[in-house]
Amino acid sequence: MPHEPITTLPLTVAVLLSVGRHPVTGRARRADQDARGLELALSMAAARIELVHAGPFDDACEVSMRGYLGMSAGHAGSGADSVTLVDQPSQADVVPALCRTLSESLAPQLVIAGERAEQGEGSGMLPYQLSESLGWPLVGGIVAVEGVEEGVATLLQALPRGQRRRLSVRLPVIVMVNATAMAPRQSAFGPARRGTLAVVEQPAVHDAAQDEWRVQPARKRPKRLKIVKATSARERFKAAAAKSDGGGGQIMKDVSPDEAAAAIHKLLKEEDVLR
Amino acid sequence: MTIPRRDPRRERIARNRCHPEHDVVLTEQEHDGASAAEWTGPNGLRRRDPRQVGFIGPNGIKRIDRSGAQQSATLGTRATRTTAAAATKRHVEIESPAFMVAVVPDMAGGRLSSHDRDLLGLARQLADADGNSPGAVLAIVMGPHKESQWGDAGVDRLMAFEDSAFDGYSPEARLAALEAVEREMAPRYWLLPDASTGGADLGRRLAARLGERPATGVWSIEPTSGTSTGWQCTARGGAGSLDIQRPLARIVLAVEECAEPVDETRHAARPLALSQPLPRLLGRIDDQGRVPVDPAGIALAEAEFILSAGNGVKDWEGFHHAARVLGATEGASRVVVDDGFMARDRQVGATGTWVTARVYVAVGISGAIQHLQGIQRCDKVVAINKDPDCDMIKRADLSVIGDAGDILSALVARVEQEREEQRDAA
């Protein structure tokens, strides 16, 4: 007879952290999306939090991990004050090592990840590969975990224009946070300094494919030219002489409030923003 | 096909503007498909009456537009023009393709987006590279769609799955469909838009499922002799900070403007179906539907309809009421926030939030440069202001000069009245 799973155990949430990169100066920092992920985890009451990072343990790593640890002010008992650091060489495929660490030692029911790394390839494949190899479902664009009951998590997913959708998923699950999720709290110096980095060794798998890549700082992409395939002289002339829109809109002066309101109402309906 | 019969008398009358039956004959001809201004002459030549065509230009002078655009517009048959233009396109039919390039467009709003069209352009580059053994571009659509111009976008084969399983959030069902396509057709390339509207997620799921390493953030491809596929690509990495040149992968997630959309050719867009129906599967993710969102709670940067208050707003109760009734997210100018009428997180502008609303209604905002900077990316700006010379009005698409309070309350009354009527009708 199958046993009922014991659901009273505190939920273990693993947050995958990466080394961020400031878009202007390129300095190492906590990655924005991962920090949002940690914020999401911290907002879940009574959750045990495991912070995990896989990658080379260098200065940049330390700076950015301490950035996350600085968010643990007031959450000292939750586990947010310690990072499990899976030490991997710089050009390694961290998925197998991460997979093992997650399934063997941390055993989380909920894994929170960002959508893209700020450094390296930044393909955003890691959560998908984890989902595939762990066999856990994956949900993207999450802004909140509304609750976990009887092994089912209720999640809030972001849609464009601030709209939201509710999903329920059976645990264990991997979720990716959306860029519109709650902004991460400030990272404080004290907890950042006190937090611990627990280094874990795992066998490394060299990512050979990267060897044949040529990586360079991003070039500015050429602006798409408006190619005009005109069939007549008039169209060619029009395309050449076309000026951008916005040279003054319609102005209504000396109208009654009602006429003005009618004009605005018409525009709002045309744009379909009235619900 | 019937042989056109000519009636020399009618043609004569049609030519003779002084003939008493001239107008009648012309009208009859119009019903035949020709306009009063244009008909086929006795020698089979097209004839035009310059007095019947043209329009009065802005200076009161009559203008004749010889491109034909004006004329077809007056006829109100835009379709004829597009078909006429389309007629000039080269028809391409690929009977037995050497390989398939599968494209999964996002179909935001049920139509091909510009991103989707760019992606189809990219697919064509891959399919048409070898003129002797061309591949076919296969578009895979899941769920209902409203698109009709598949051929013009460069689609050779169209596989449309109509199934309720694709409603709402259904990554598992979609992935299963793509897997079925993979099993049956094994496309040489899979192309998906690297966009948050769906392709980015689905493409990665597919890559993980097929065990392929995708090329993500691709923005250009070029043929090369150095790789096994004969293609290499340039992709954005590291959150847009790096360009990675790498061999093209089998699964390609490409960003916007990765290629020029198809323009000169028209393809068959022949419908295609799988031999087997899609398997039913038990999803682990359950979509419970949309959550009603309070417009006031939407972050300004995301809001699509903003009612923004400036120094000219005096009746705050009325303003908040208007925002509630219109369902708009509230914004504010710096001064208003400084004066404590609105919270700091509502401030629009360079020092506040940069907004991207589709409609931005500026109530009593004169438009300081910092504020105008903040609304740069708004589509339509409506200004309600007392001062007809303020900068906001120069920026606005529609400006009304008058008392903000009166106009807002009139607008509210109008919207409420309309809602009332709809309720009565329902």
Next chain:
Amino acid sequence: MLDTLLPILIFVALALAAIGAWRRIRLWRQGCPSPVPFFRGLAAVPRRYLVDLHHVVARDKVMSNTHVATAGGFVLAAVLMILVHGLNLAEGILGWPLLAASAVMFGGSLFVMRRRRRPPARLSRGPWMRLPWSLMAFSLGVFLITLPTVGVLPEDIGSWVLALLLATVVAWGLGEMFLGMTWGGPMKHAFAGALHLAFHRRPERFSSRHGGEGRSTGLKALNLDDDQAPLGVETPSDFTWNQLLGFDACVQCGRCEAVCPAFAAGQPLNPKKLIQDMVVGMAGGSDAHYAGSPYPDKPVGEHHGDPQGPIVAREGRALLNAETLWSCTTCRACVEECPMMIEHVDAIVDMRRFLTLERGDTPNKGAEVLDNLIATDNPGGFDPGSRMHWAADLDLPLMRDVEQAEVLLWLGDGVFDMRNQRTLRALVKVLRAAGVDFAVLGDEERDSGDVARRLGDEATFQSLARRNIATLAHYRFQRIVTCDPHSFHVLRNEYGELGGHYEVFHHSTYIAELHEAGRLHFTPWKGGTVTYHDPCYLGRYNGEYEAPRNVLKALGIEVAEMGRSGYRSRCCGGGGGAAITDIPGKQRIPDMRMKDVRETGAELVAVGCPQCTAMLEGVVDTPAEVRDIAEFAADAVTHEDTSAADGPSRGGHGDDASPTASTRKEVMS
């Protein structure tokens, strides 16, 4: 009977006062250790009291005289009373001065009484309302019991009833004056105040016999190398013991409250209440007994604390709310006005440090600004490589190229602000007109760390400061000139503790000096009336009130002074990160300041600070145009060829200028 009763009364009172003192000292010693020169400190008390403290008190003439009479009379009367009535020494001779002293004190107490009849809002009530009566009881009681001693009245006058009555009056006086001093009455200020003067945390702020500036305004550095050291102040016992002693010295005169811009703007801060809250926290209990003006819109009696409890609760209420701390603009108006030399700003920044460094709870845009400072070395998050974009056409000599210059021009973060770029351009024009050999750090410059430090982020401040100091160490220059008083203050007063010692000039001082040296010549002013707004970090922090006015005078401008100017200048509201933390109030501080400007009827406000410029220009419907001193000078500066005719002094100057020209040529080639 009085003969037997009085010594008992006096010595019991003294004994009880001693016990009270011991208990009070134990309260202070809950604080962190802070070494002080014990005897030297005690020896310095008279001078610190009579010179420095009195200098502040004397700003209010009536109150000053009242205090001299009352306090002087009391001290003398108390000592003589102990000798005469307690020890029965030389009764006949000492009795007369005792009579005189108590009479003077009585006279003083009448003035105290008069002020207490309709006390201004800034004064505390409660126990303070009984103080004049207690003073009278003491002085009158002592006077009366001394009359028989000197033989004016017979020894055995009156009955035992009268004697008992007198004894009661004297007991009341003794109770208030001796016991109250150490057990916590209004007179506590005398005991704590005297010791506070002796063991002040900033002994260097007092004048010395050998002159000396008597100014100490730089914040003290936190020791970040020791990871056991607390980061800022979480509980009252995290203050150093002499800070706690300082809080206890408060007389609740409310002068701080009267000058506090945040209080006036209706933000939830009242420096007096803040200090009293610290006293409540030190002793434990609730603020219900506080009898002065509360924090605006914050009722009294809802907050409570204890020495080991948090000052700001994570949730709910503790001793005070975080907004109180974040309302402060660190303008130092309260410190400047405090007759007890209490350091409000130090305490506020100490508490902010805890909130930022330990809690990560800097409000509003604070966290973003700090993140920017960490990632981009400027608060706006701009590309540090674009620092010099504003000066692309000015061809400014870079220190990296020239390696040495007479003047290092510190540009500050104003380089990213289009308004301040105008000021910088003006300053460059003035320096060039005077032929000053100057260079800038260019992209090597970073934020000075001022904002980070005032927001409590000592770690970021020290990181920025250390890197700036390392950069400055590469180059040789005689002085730093800057148009940003905040950078000026930090470079001058706060880098020293981290190993950077520089001669720093505010641009107004430097321009005044150039003018005095005959290197600058101005065309006379033809514009409208001008008033001058003293930046806090230039004036109160660094005592520079004269130079900007001298520059304006040299331009031929007569300054129409505002009611509050000089050391009483009202803050623009932009200091201490207040514009970033943005705590709401009933009105805005810059609006109030512009109202001050309007009252003078001036058409222009001269300023000397980019922050003040930004704040004052942000006021809508501005009555006056805001213009920097540098802009005034640049507009009026005459070209070298016209001033070259001035005489031989120009010759020396020409020599000064030539190295600049040659180095510039080198750069070009």
